[in-house]
Amino acid sequence: MSGRALVTGAGGFVGRHLVARLRGEGWSVTGLTRADVDLADPVAAAAAVRAAAPDVVFSLAASRVKATVAERxxxxxxxxxxxxxxALPERCRAVVRLGSSTEYAAGPAPLAEDAPLRPRGFFGATKAAGSLLLQAAAAERGVRAAVLRAFQVYGPGDHPTRLVPVVLAAARTGTAVPLPATVSRRDWVWVGDVVDACVRAALAEELPPGAVLNIGTGVQTDVPELVATAERVTGRSITTAAGAHPGRAWDAADWVCDPRAARDALGWVPGVDLAEGLARTWAAG
Incomplete structure (x- = not known):
């Protein structure tokens, strides 16, 4: 099945991969980027949505700037x-929102969808608010909406300052990887698997309105383990500098997904493990 798709955040990491997947499957795709429209301007943004006249919307746009009042x-x-x-036309049958695992509080056990919303930081708080607003607005309009809370997404084309690109760049150049003083763990999920979950959610007409699904692997890996895995798949030695990085606000000793609900609702399972994903990212340059 295909149709008319609108992708906000089409210029972002996941958005670029999603647009490529949709176009490869015959969808007519309108991709909105920061260069196309200011999504902080409600009039301009609504006009862009109406002009796209989509059957399905993938809401991937996200912002992290917060230094000033205007930026926040x-x-x-x-x-x-x-x-x-x-702004959606009557023809629109589904909205899929890419949420974030930072909408949850960190916990020692795998996080299921009934975990409390206790966002980690300003970004997580805005993402959680957006998820709730989408669910409420979609229910009023009778539009099927789904929120996919992705864990740590990685793969080719990620921002160069993120951990996996930094580690693989260090394998190429010999520079040291700056690491936080404390060990944190994350559930690393391949970007293609996240895209697959988005497409499945858009097409799953039996998915209950307002469904929330966690998208991750159920396996968490700490940073030294990730570096060691990168050394194996690249065949290169990677130097690290513990304590040279201040860490991220969302770093946690445990951060892992319970992916069973997505499997049951969408038939989705992650197909690429961390070693294979790092190897693919390395090969992509």
């Missing part, structure tokens, strides 16, 4: 997108 306001507007559902 714009980030709230982009990450909550309160104008989105009201």
């Amino acid at each position: 306001a714009a980030t709230v507007a982009v990450n909550t997108s309160p104008w989105l559902v009201d």
Whole structure:
């Protein structure tokens, strides 16, 4: 099945992969990037949605800027997108929102969808608010909506300052990888698997309205383990500098997904493990 798809955040890491997948499967895709429209401007954003006349919307746009009052306001507007559902045409049958695992509090056990919303940081708070607003607005309009809370996504084309690109760059250049002083763990999920979950959610007409599904592997890996895996798949020695990085606000000793709900609802299982994913990312350059 294909149709008319609107992808917000089409210029981002996951968005680029999703657009390529959809076009490869015959979808007519309108991709919105920051260069196309200011999604913090509700009038311009709503007009762009109406012009796209989509059958399905993939809401992937996200902002992290927060240094000033104006930046925080714009980030709230982009990450909550309160104008989105009201701008949808009658033909639209589904909205799939890419949420974030930072909407949850960190915990020692795998996080299921009933875990409390206790966002880690400003970004997580805006993403959680956007998920709730989408569910409420979509229910009022009778539009099927799904929120996919992705864990740590990685793969080719990721931002160069993120951990996997930094580690693989160090394997190429011999530079040291700056690491936080404390060990954190993350559930690393391949970008192609995340894209597959998005497409499945858009097409799953039996998915209950307002469904929330966690997208991860159920396996968490600490940073030294990730570096060691990267050494194996690249055949290169990687130097690290513990304590040279201040860490991230969302770092946690445990951060892992319970992916069973996505498997049961979508038939989705992650197909690429960390070693294979790092090897593919390394080969992609």
